[in-house]
Amino acid sequence: MAVIAARETSGSGEVAVRAGVSSLLVGLFVIALAQATGPAMRPPLYDGVFPVDAYKWLSPPPGEHGDPTSDMATVQVKGERSPLLAIGTKELPPQAQLFGPPGALVLPSGTTEIRMSVAPIPAASSPTDGHIEGNVYRITVADQNGQPLAAQASALVSVVLRGPGNLAEATVERFVNGSWQPLKTTPAGIGSTFIAVVTDFGDFTLVAPGAAPSYAASGSPAGGSASAPASSPSQSPGPEASPPPASATAGDRTPLIVGLAVGAGLLAGAAVWFVTGRARNRG
């Protein structure tokens, strides 16, 4: 990569270096400020190449994908602090995730383990402030006896939900006492992914303003899984009702992708060699 270093043409010598140092310092300050005041969650750094699975619906509208995944985990409690909590569905990026730092949960004495699960479920009702985008997810956190656990507000336990398509705006809502309650929501960095800090667990979904789009409306009056039969997630979408999951085909294309990547690398090298050679001849 060193051979692609371009000759300094944007100012020379000391002036350019001074401008560069200033840019470095200002950049560092802006990065620190953005990280200190920005959303709690964001892309890991600032860019990257991430495969994004097509959204998987519990009750897929025509032409959409089905078979959303679930996850469950059990972690042991050592001492009186809860361990790191991290659970998420298997899509890329996950369609539902739960994160909690160590010590986040309020643990009754005698708690020896924490059982977590996240699974798509049919929606019990539609929200009044918009429409459901995607699935409703039931997130449970309980002790070894099945008693629900709660989190401390200061612990920043977070629910992250990804919606279908490119959602510009959505709110994470929790189903409480028969209705959907909005939570303070911030975008989580990757398209259509949103995060909310929670203290209690239960049923969560993304709610977008306005009427449901056609693809969602055709699949469910609530825009999501409301019309799905009340059944376990594994029963809801039949294979005939949805195309193959994206992840099933991604692995099959790996040799092609490797070939393309190697070809692209060779092409990049050839381009650099050609550009530098052309300029050298010109000089």
Place this chain on the structure above:
Amino acid sequence: MLRPVLLTAGLLLAVAVRWVAVASDARDGVEIGLAFGIALLGVAFVGSQRVALTRTSSVAIGVAGGGVLVGLALLARATGPVIALRPALDFLPWALATILVATAEELVLRGVLLDALARVGGVTMAVVLTSVLFALIHVPLYGWHVVPLDLGVGLWLAGLRLVSGGVAAPAIAHTLADLATWWL
């Protein structure tokens, strides 16, 4: 004046095509990344005017610059939860696509475009405009809230470009920071 405008138009066109491809779920992220990287290489190739110089120090500056970005990200992670983003693909194709995209972005932004803008309006304007562009091209995929962070990173990478005297340093730093997402 025409050259930076055309370069910017080429960059934005590539970004728009990538966004449409992502939104349509037509291909997976690696394929789209490869196509995007190749398109940017085309822009850099068409817009190139000057010969490259190899500077050994650029590698060290780039590695140090990338290390700072990774360190800042680690620092931010220590204070809050993280999103699981590790791709479920083989490392090699993902890494090659990431290297290609990061390098191509640097060739265009901190390479040919920064030079072209500097000739028209000076170094400061070039640094500011390329940094703003760098932030804006990430908006379609990540949303507006990433603008402050990416603006800062753009300024940081532009600083590496000016201090090192070449585009190799920001390309290395950018690549290292992106590759670090595999483990972070």
